[in-house]
Amino acid sequence: MQKYDYDALLNRAVESLPKNVKVRERFEMPKGVIFHEGNTTILRNLGWIADHVNRDVQHLFSYLLKELGTAGDIDGDRGIFQGKIPPTKVQDKIEKYVNKFVICKECGRPDTKLIKVNRTLMLKCEACGAIRPVK
Ligand SMILES: [Zn+2]
Incomplete structure (x- = not known):
């Protein structure tokens, strides 16, 4: 039986992604x-x-x-x-x-949206789930 550790599986997953997907992952x-x-x-x-x-x-x-x-x-x-x-x-x-x-302060990704919670403007990250008030 073959065994893979987590990193090896992750590397394989990244390698198998088409190139344009990888580029879009990076925010410019x-x-x-x-x-x-x-x-x-x-x-x-x-x-x-x-x-x-x-x-x-x-x-x-x-x-x-x-x-x-x-x-x-x-x-x-x-x-x-x-x-x-x-x-x-x-x-x-x-x-x-x-x-x-x-930009999400937790994970640095741009996949966020602005929401209002009790009249406070919050930035909600769709990537990591972090929510924090916009200051
Ligand atoms: Zn995040």
């Missing part, structure tokens, strides 16, 4: 396409970023406006901010949003 921080147009700052792929992290585009945009201390509008897939904001600063806020509202 969304990169904003940001440029200036006149006296505004355009985030060209705002809609894509919201899709990528599975969050509401309004929620993401409101957060960015608040963090950047400016006003703006959503125009289709684009976010438009008043004023010339350094692209690195916008990217920094996108990453802050993702770390705060998307």
Whole structure:
């Protein structure tokens, strides 16, 4: 009778996965396409970023406006901010949003959703089951 230990079984399972599945397991921080147009700052792929992290585009945009201390509008897939904001600063806020509202603090995965428990906004992880308040 053949015996396998747990690690060996796990390695076999990983090896037998098709390649594209393994790639999708890894979360990549969304990169904003940001440029200036006149006296505004355009985030060209705002809609894509919201899709990528599975969050509401309004929620993401409101957060960015608040963090950047400016006003703006959503125009289709684009976010438009008043004023010339350094692209690195916008990217920094996108990453802050993702770390705060998307990534599970327990397991580091992005498979989470926002829920409200007694009016408190909580981040629930579908991968490991962790629930914690968003601060
Ligand atoms: Zn988790």
